[in-house]
Amino acid sequence: MKVYEFKGFPNPARIRVALAEKGLFNETEFVHIDVPGGDHLKSEFLAKNPSGNVPVLELDDGTLISECSAITEYIDQIDGEPDLTGRTAQERAVIAMMQRKVEAGFLDAVAAFFHHATPGLGPNVEQYQNEDWGRNQLEKAVKTLHWMEEVLQNQDYIAGNSFSVADITALAGFFFAGFVDLDIPENCPNVAAYAERLKARPSVAQAA
């Protein structure tokens, strides 16, 4: 397997951590795409992912998988342990739901703030910016952290008492939040402890 990515960016980190959790990190080749230089917008990369973003997983038969939730689903299915996406229909649904809520409400919202309400990756890469939208999405991210605080009052991880892909998405959100100086609100101690718990996982050190 090959992963086209930019090391250190939040979405590629999701794939690195998922691979490390599953013991597949050393079997994967990582291919550097110069995103700040705009290589993700060139035709060679757009042929791999018409959405023009990293990461992209390329299977040995040439099949290309983009969209992080699809890539982590694949990584989880090809090897058994530990389970990251759930085993029963109900577990799978709860994890998929929480993954999507954390993705839309936190990680993607922080990303929208970065790309729209800050210089982002610079004028050569940011083709459209809408500052008001970016600020609105920052509010959404903070609101999501407060919702996560409530969820984490009753459980250790965002989709229950086991680590899952929903936590990997949250971890990427915490990385991105740190990058844009968004602090975890002081009245969210469960979120703060959870973020530290995630960052301390061995997979995060291996993925770094």
Place this chain on the structure above:
Amino acid sequence: MKVYEFKGFPNPARIRVALAEKGLFNETEFVHIDVPGGDHLKSEFLAKNPSGNVPVLELDDGTLISECSAITEYIDQIDGEPDLTGRTAQERAVIAMMQRKVEAGFLDAVAAFFHHATPGLGPNVEQYQNEDWGRNQLEKAVKTLHWMEEVLQNQDYIAGNSFSVADITALAGFFFAGFVDLDIPENCPNVAAYAERLKARPSVAQAA
């Protein structure tokens, strides 16, 4: 099972069609939520889905599943035929990828145009509007239709030659596009034929 929804809205339609495809439509109770009246923003509904949107699936044990992709995943897993989310890891990844691309690039983009660049559901329901963002998302939707045109040159459905949840998401996008008078571009004949093929499915008539 119960589904909290607003009949005729695009995202609830995804669940209705998935249930009909799986032969589960008549076993499901549908509970009307008055979204134009703002009932989805009241505490009673927010306790079921803190994201404040329909549909929400309630299982017989009280478990609440929101986010359409999680609900359709559940519906597909509880009954065998026809398969809507893929059987092998690779099939599952391709369908998940295409579902997410159609959701983000078409259905959600048309929804953003409706909620931001038109009166949407009116001033009592639309709490934040950003017209420029809405217009940007309309451009994204049109761009996605052109990408779909290329994909459909080589296959009958958006994730391959079998109907899948990715097509259910596209179907909801076509419904929403019709509602906001977004026509399929004339140079996208494959998309136009595909939309008609989807709308002609028996599940669509049952779900209506």
